[in-house]
Structure formats: structure tokens, C-alpha cells
Amino acid sequence: MEVLRHPFVDVCIYNAAKKGNYESGDSYFTIVTDDYFVCSVADGLGNGPVARLASQVIPTILKEYHHETVDDLMFRFNEQMFQKRGAAVAVFKVYFKEKYFDYSCVGNIRFYLYRRKTDELVYPLPVMGYLSGRPQKLRTQRFPYSPGDLFLAHSDGVDLRSPKTMMRRAGTPERLYYDIHAAIETGDDATFITGGLLQ
Numbered sequence: 001m002e003v004l005r006h007p008f009v010d011v012c013i014y015n016a017a018k019k020g021n022y023e024s025g026d027s028y029f030t031i032v033t034d035d036y037f038v039c040s041v042a043d044g045l046g047n048g049p050v051a052r053l054a055s056q057v058i059p060t061i062l063k064e065y066h067h068e069t070v071d072d073l074m075f076r077f078n079e080q081m082f083q084k085r086g087a088a089v090a091v092f093k094v095y096f097k098e099k100y101f102d103y104s105c106v107g108n109i110r111f112y113l114y115r116r117k118t119d120e121l122v123y124p125l126p127v128m129g130y131l132s133g134r135p136q137k138l139r140t141q142r143f144p145y146s147p148g149d150l151f152l153a154h155s156d157g158v159d160l161r162s163p164k165t166m167m168r169r170a171g172t173p174e175r176l177y178y179d180i181h182a183a184i185e186t187g188d189d190a191t192f193i194t195g196g197l198l199q
Contacts (some may be wrong), residue, residue: 036093
């Protein structure tokens with residue numbers, strides 16, 4: 001488990017390769033500043049080194065351009081996928097002062113926000129397909145959040161039957177991490193990120 005602790009956000013990360021592979025085709029990236037938090041999960045098509053090469057485009061770009069908007073980042077991701085295998089990608093950026101986040105996804109990455117005060121689950125629908133360098137329809141959605149809300153992002157190597165029930169029961173990112181880790185059975189590359197928005 002990789003952990004990111006900050007006064008505004010608390011994050012736990014799991015990433016593992018498909019059984020028999022040395023490298024995971026999934027990549028992820030997180031960064032937090034005093035103003036915002038950026039998180040992304042990318043699943044390269046297929047598995048192994050070729051999939052890894054495609055998904056690694058995302059953390060490489062985010063290390064340099066995390067200050068940009070989600071729209072601008074998704075365009076950069078897509079441009080850099082040209083002549084690569086392609087990848088499903090989700091990215092969201094949380095703005096602490098404004099108390100909202102922007103979210104965009106192309107492909108089968110899943111994201112959930114559990115609003116603890118109202119017992120609501122937010123599940124933004126992704127755009128179908130994957131980033132490949134070709135012209136791609138993108139859709140960025142904006143959602144408010146409240147301190148105490150939980151989020152979960154995962155690749156398709158993680159199969160969850162009832163994310164809302166798990167998030168409600170867990171209450172904290174660390175508990176949610178261990179609950180998912182105990183529940184999943186995967187024969188694929190698998191990545192999941194659990195987090196709590198604290199302020």
C-alpha cells in the first residue's frame with residue numbers, strides 16, 4: 001500500500017501486475033499542493049510492457065503539467081498516445097478552496113464519490129473507447145464535495161459488486177483499501193485508489 005497524507009486529502013493506493021507478468025499495464029499518478037489534488041488512473045490496452053508504455057504517458061505528463069485544467073490534460077494525454085497501444089484514462093482535479101472537483105474519463109476506469117452526509121453515490125459516466133492519438137470526444141464534469149466524502153477510482157482489473165455498501169461501511173480510505181483488497185479476485189493488472197476529502 002502506498003499512502004499520501006495531507007491536511008486536505010488522505011489517499012491509499014494499490015497497484016499490481018497480472019499474474020505471471022513483471023510489469024503492470026496500469027499506471028497512476030497523484031499529487032497534492034496547498035490548492036489542489038490531482039489523481040489519475042490509466043489502463044494500457046493489453047498487458048505487460050507494451051501496455052505499460054502506453055499508460056506511462058499519463059504520469060509523465062502530469063509530473064510537468066498538473067497545474068493545467070482537466071480538459072487541457074486530457075488533450076495532452078491523447079496527443080501523446082499517437083503510435084502507441086492506447087489506454088483508458090481517468091483524471092480528476094480537486095480544488096480545495098472552491099470545494100469542487102473536475103472529472104474526465106475515456107474508457108473503462110471507474111470512479112465513485114460517496115457523500116457521507118447524504119448517503120449518496122456519485123458515479124460519473126465515462127466516454128466509451130480509449131485514448132489513441134486520434135480525435136476523441138471528451139467530457140469533463142464538475143461536482144461539489146463536502147469534507148468527509150470518500151472517493152474510489154479503479155481499473156477494470158478490480159471487480160466490485162457493491163461499491164456504495166463498501167464505502168458506507170468503511171468510513172475511512174484505509175479501511176476501504178483493506179476491504180477492497182480482501183474482496184477482489186483478479187486475473188488482470190489491477191489498480192485502485194481510495195481517498196478521503198478532509199477539509
